[in-house]
Amino acid sequence: MAAACALTAAAVLLPLAQAAPETGGPPAVRPPASVQVAPDALWGPGDTCENPEASLRPSTVDGPTIERIRSAGKLVAGVDQNSFKWGYRNPDGHLDGFDIALVKAIAKDILGDESKVIYRAIPTSQRIPALQAGRVDVVVRTMTINCKRLEDVAFSTAYFEAGQQVLVPKGSTITGYDASLKGRKICFAAGSTAEAALTSRSYGSVPVTVPNQLDCLVRLQLGEVDGIITDNALAAGQAAQDPSVQLVGSPFTKEFYGVAMNKDATDLVRRVNKVLENYRAGGNDSPWMVAYRAHFEGVLPKAVAPPEPKYRDG
Template sequence: MAAACTLALLGALVPLQDDPAPLSAGRPAQVTWAQYAATQDGSGTCTQPERSLDPNLGSTTGAAVARIRKYGKLKVGVDQNSYLWGFRDPATGDLAGFDIDLVKAIAKDILGDENAVQYLTVPTADRIKDIKSGAVDMVVRTMTINCERLKDVAFSTAYFTAGQQILTSGGSSITGFDDSLRGRTVCTATGSTGQKKLQGDRHGADVMLVANQLDCLVQLQLHLADAVFTDNALGAGQAAQDPAVHLVGKTVTDEPYGVAMNLADTDLVRRVNKVLNAYRADGSWQASYHHWLEADLPGIKPPVPLYK
């Protein structure tokens, strides 16, 4: 519990190496939502948000990639509080996890060095803001691809699929995302898909909002919340940190995770999709999954990439 509480105190957009330089200069005009969404199915309606730009049908070495190479580092918004995904390894002091492995593969491809990364911690609610402002080149932080977010940012193809699920303490009478939540306090992160789902149907629960999902685990441990509503992928990591909590019920959403980038950086989107194709094909995805996630989330395969 002490380790979890310590991690949860880590804050907002914080440079983990040197200070970032603005990225907005030299960017082409922002692509509009209408232009972007219309490519989903030809009707202008977003029906399959996980479809991304085909790396074989456009440049992967344009202005955005040139900007990153000129700066010499890839600026990436990450989480350092999500065990197994993006967290500070207490044994080494380094960032580690499934998301961090992917960041290193992208940096290796663009800059030739997996360590040529400037990591910045980004709270859940600030991910889109920091991409649009140019504070980061991309966010790799268990970020769900959905139609609403495509209004503001572009995504790679999906690199993992999760689902919202209830995490609660052992001995709790809560059975899942159902009416057993009535009168209970459910914690979720501000700006998360969990918050959006609870806005539509909270099953009579009181909703507690926090900056990061790990803060919810602390609230659960302190008995200030009765349950956490989060991606089962993150919930599995929290359960691995604290054996006194566990996931209950079924997943109630589909949450394809993608690398989020600026809408204008189409060459970077294609470049990341190219990296993901190789990452799936050469066994790197499977090796990272086996190391970090398989014990707690067995039987998962890499998502098949979908293109526009």
């Protein structure tokens, strides 16, 4: 446990990723914990608008944002470097993961070269501010599409389905997102869907907020918190790293990840949606399925297909 904790802490302290990755790597892979299939959502993450997953229709027409990216010669992507299987540093120091594969596909489509990316590692709470300030062109960081966020940023169509679930040490008396949380210290990342869920219904738990979701795993390993609430897709990667933790209960949301962009970058939104159309195409041989098998084989259940895109008029 001490070794696992030390490795995880080291990953949290890695510096901001710029054009060239630095050395470092994720903890060793451990036997995965099973992930339950999400039922109909019991709680909605602030969704009061209609069809939040509906995005602009895809297009390859170049606009001002695409022209600016091409002029710069680089796509600037806000990503995670601490989430195993999603955005993390592999043993040779390079960023890897399902989200990183999607960033590369976007860069290849716009710039003709998947390596023309500047990766900026940003904490959960800075995803929206980074877009609004123009520090990044896209955020591809397990970011749930919801109505509250749509007030501040634009999203692509959904590229992954997940659900909020509780991660605890094996042997814990916590049974899920229920009354067993009463009086227990529950960790979540600031600005996350989990924070909104516990604000809405805490079950008497004691909230512990951290900048990055992986910080919660460190605190759990140190015994500073009793449990974590996060996306089950993220938690499955953590359970694969540390066999002493497990997911409990059932997912209590159904939510979808999207690529986030500036609200004014409509040409980029349409272009990313075109990239995603191609990324999903091809059935079992699609780039989406290839990336899923590469990163989630034995960690998440076998995927049938990516989420179907939804579009709005205009």
